[in-house]
Amino acid sequence: MRKYIGAILALTLWVSCKEDKQVTTEELVQVEPIEKVPVTRFGFNIEEFNVVQDTVRWGDSFGELMLKNKVDYPKIATISQNFKDTFDVRKIMVGKPYTILKSKDTSETAEVFIYENDKVNYTVVDLRDSVFAYRSKRKVKYVEREVGGVITNNLSETLDNLGVDYAITIDLSEIYAWTIDFFRLEKGDRFKIIYDERFINDSIYAGRGPIKAALFEHKGRPIYAFPYVTDSLKNILDYFDQDANNLRRTFLRAPIKFGYRLSSRYNLKRRIAYYGYKVRPHKGTDYAAPVGTPIIATADGTVTESTRRGGNGKYVKIRHNGTYSTQYLHMRKQKVKKGEFVRQGDVIGWVGMTGNTGGPHVCYRFWKNGRQVDPLREKLPAAEPIVDSLRADYVEYFTPLKEQLDCIEYTEPIFESEENLVTLNP
Numbered sequence: 347m348r349k350y351i352g353a354i355l356a357l358t359l360w361v362s363c364k365e366d367k368q369v370t371t372e373e374l375v376q377v378e379p380i381e382k383v384p385v386t387r388f389g390f391n392i393e394e395f396n397v398v399q400d401t402v403r404w405g406d407s408f409g410e411l412m413l414k415n416k417v418d419y420p421k422i423a424t425i426s427q428n429f430k431d432t433f434d435v436r437k438i439m440v441g442k443p444y445t446i447l448k449s450k451d452t453s454e455t456a457e458v459f460i461y462e463n464d465k466v467n468y469t470v471v472d473l474r475d476s477v478f479a480y481r482s483k484r485k486v487k488y489v490e491r492e493v494g495g496v497i498t499n500n501l502s503e504t505l506d507n508l509g510v511d512y513a514i515t516i517d518l519s520e521i522y523a524w525t526i527d528f529f530r531l532e533k534g535d536r537f538k539i540i541y542d543e544r545f546i547n548d549s550i551y552a553g554r555g556p557i558k559a560a561l562f563e564h565k566g567r568p569i570y571a572f573p574y575v576t577d578s579l580k581n582i583l584d585y586f587d588q589d590a591n592n593l594r595r596t597f598l599r600a601p602i603k604f605g606y607r608l609s610s611r612y613n614l615k616r617r618i619a620y621y622g623y624k625v626r627p628h629k630g631t632d633y634a635a636p637v638g639t640p641i642i643a644t645a646d647g648t649v650t651e652s653t654r655r656g657g658n659g660k661y662v663k664i665r666h667n668g669t670y671s672t673q674y675l676h677m678r679k680q681k682v683k684k685g686e687f688v689r690q691g692d693v694i695g696w697v698g699m700t701g702n703t704g705g706p707h708v709c710y711r712f713w714k715n716g717r718q719v720d721p722l723r724e725k726l727p728a729a730e731p732i733v734d735s736l737r738a739d740y741v742e743y744f745t746p747l748k749e750q751l752d753c754i755e756y757t758e759p760i761f762e763s764e765e766n767l768v769t770l771n772p
């Protein structure tokens with residue numbers, strides 16, 4: 347009987363996932379109307395013109411491009427003087443695409459100049475009759491994408507293998523910056539993400555939208571993340587977990603942004619050959635990074651020291667409150683002075699090799715009540731959770747997103763073994 351109920355439950359879950367998926371494709375994919383007549387570009391019927399497409403090159407100026415295409419000087423002057431707010435001719439950038447629509451008659455005079463500010467936004471300079479300029483946007487289609495991945499080596503590589511925009515690596519590492527140590531991911535850690543991809547003309551990728559929901563499973567512990575605005579007046583958006591806890595902590599996990607190597611951990615029993623294998627405790631956490639990498643404050647606070655002393659080299663110490671202070675050693679140069687107030691994430695200096703150090707790194711020291719402790723083992727205080735009055739609303743909002751996440755399947759990593767190669771190349 348037990349088994350029977352189990353089977354029914356499993357079936358129900360499977361069916362609900364299936365159904366959800368259908369709802370997802372029909373309702374959640376936001377499709378803005380796209381132009382159906384293919385001969386129209388930038389709002390012009392291109393069959394009426396001779397079309398020239400190129401990119402801005404070194405040494406190009408708007409004036410020269412126009413003169414070359416038979417636009418007279420007074421018109422060029424009008425554009426550069428009267429339409430600065432719309433189109434500042436001095437700011438055209440090398441590498442940006444532009445299109446010139448020329449008259450179809452023998453004079454081949456430029457009639458319209460279109461400058462592409464980015465993949466979505468463009469500026470039109472209409473040179474026919476009285477000259478004018480305006481900005482416009484291409485029609486963008488949003489396509490929701492679901493991804494499930496398993497970590498093999500590191501996050502960015504795994505996402506790259508799944509064909510996910512690198513920006514999503516950054517977004518994800520920022521969402522979980524306080525709760526998951528991306529320097530210590532393990533094989534088998536896995537994640538799921540729901541986000542939008544933007545497309546122009548149905549096919550040209552134009553960047554990612556914000557992450558709508560995520561799940562990260564580190565060492566088998568699942569942490570969901572849902573964006574939620576807790577203060578609509580101040581427009582404060584944070585990511586919260588399935589228990590309405592803020593994923594943000596009062597301290598960042600590392601003094602360097604994503605992508606650097608944890609080279610030595612806090613270790614009171616460390617023995618080093620250099621000191622004849624005697625115990626030389628290491629009361630810091632070392633993050634190796636190239637010289638010049640920005641070092642950031644892990645929490646808001648007041649700079650109490652910014653100086654150079656002995657083996658510490660150039661360093662900064664920040665007092666966060668009555669309990670915690672943090673210290674950052676071996677800087678090439680400090681960016682802040684004693685007495686200055688810094689915000690979490692502010693750059694306070696750059697990685698260097700001053701003091702006793704074998705290579706470029708920042709030695710991060712975490713002080714609690716005047717004693718140095720291991721920040722990676724410290725239970726760091728969380729930022730504000732969702733207030734009781736908003737809890738019901740939050741649960742109602744995230745429940746369907748959570749169901750959708752739960753239905754995403756993990757793409758199993760492909761390992762290149764000899765066996766695989768044999769089957770692929772018989």
Ligand SMILES: [Zn+2]
Nearest residue numbers: 630631632709
């Ligand atoms: Zn150190």
